[in-house]
Amino acid sequence: MFSSLRHRLLATASAVGLAGALLTVGSSPPADAAVPDTIPLKITNNSGRADQVHVYTLGTSLTTGRQGWADANGTFHAWPAGGNPPTPAPDASIPGPAAGQTKTIRIPKLSGRIYFSYGQKLDFRLTTGGLVQPAVQNPSDPNRNILFNWSEYTLNDSGLWLNSTQVDMFSTPYTVGVQRAGGGVSTTGQLKPGGYKAVFSALRAQPGWGGLIQTRPDGTVLRALSPLYGVETGALPASAMDDYVNRVWQKYTSTPLTVTPFADQPGTKYVGRVSGGVMHFTNSAGAVVTSFQKPDASSVFGCHKLLDAPNDTVRGPISRTLCAGFNRSTLLSNPNQPDTSAADFYQDSVTNHYARVIHDRMADGKAYAFAFDDVGHHESLVHDGNPAQAHLTLAPLD
Known part of the structure; x- marks a missing residue:
């Protein structure tokens, strides 16, 4: 199900988007400017990984309120009816760029997420209530051993809001950006050199917090769960605060x-x-x-x-x-x-040592390490009222 990031996201197995609070933030476009129905999203793969990248644009239409997915051309497709137990969702994946390459797709006016995974497609299911998204705090989730992450965005008549988020987990790094009509680009989400591995090292060094880290059976580090999920799964003591x-x-x-x-x-x-x-x-x-x-x-x-x-x-x-x-x-x-x-x-x-560690490793100090990390404007968010292009850059895991 899709819900507002600020409203705490996880009344269901997954929350999506910057609907609600973010829709009222920032400046509106000039009176003579109209935000088009779709804008380009330039995806750059600087990960250094040879794995095939799979990209997904999922969200809720701000016009109809229907949940669905967008193809590479930005065309919105409503999800079909789901079932109980959940039924497989249509394959909404878009082949991403190879290492060192870029690819431009289009994203429509949605409140939703842009997922990307390495080496394996994500498993999405549909219930009678809508989309069930990855919930890797559950050890039986089919996406548990896939390396993936997502960005959240809202595109509407007032512009684009695009963030990098760690509210649910910290995983394979990326930066987000928006190119303005005048050509300038604002970016956020970049880790300091060596910052990705440094986050995990710092969590392991903090007594009681290393249990947030999830690995594959072969020992490959996949992510660190948020402390909320840590408490819910027993990976972090319920008495932590x-x-x-x-x-x-x-x-x-x-x-x-x-x-x-x-x-x-x-x-x-x-x-x-x-x-x-x-x-x-x-x-x-x-x-x-x-x-x-x-x-x-x-x-x-x-x-x-x-x-x-x-x-x-x-x-x-x-x-x-x-x-x-x-x-x-x-x-x-x-x-x-x-x-x-x-x-x-x-x-x-x-x-919240998870938030502390992540903010400390960000080049600009900004992150979405908990739901209201935007209090005081410490969030990793870019916005423009008349965006020319959005950017998503996959970063190395170093």
């Missing part, structure tokens, strides 16, 4: 926590205090507007459950701010949130 959460709850029993969730609305503030084990937030009139039970590690890493963030104007914005503060461990050091200074992030010994 307890100490920090307990200290936060203790501090704000006697100290106010001020949340200013909108950068462009500095006068909109909410004050949180813990009473009776619950953090209550009040508005400027002193009325309680929302409350939070003490979150567990799953709620923190997933930005869901006890830190659910509905698409509203009060609880959602407060929750996403709390989620970012917990993952970055800034809630104890700064009672005014969000703290948007990267220098303040991950300084506590109890933190």
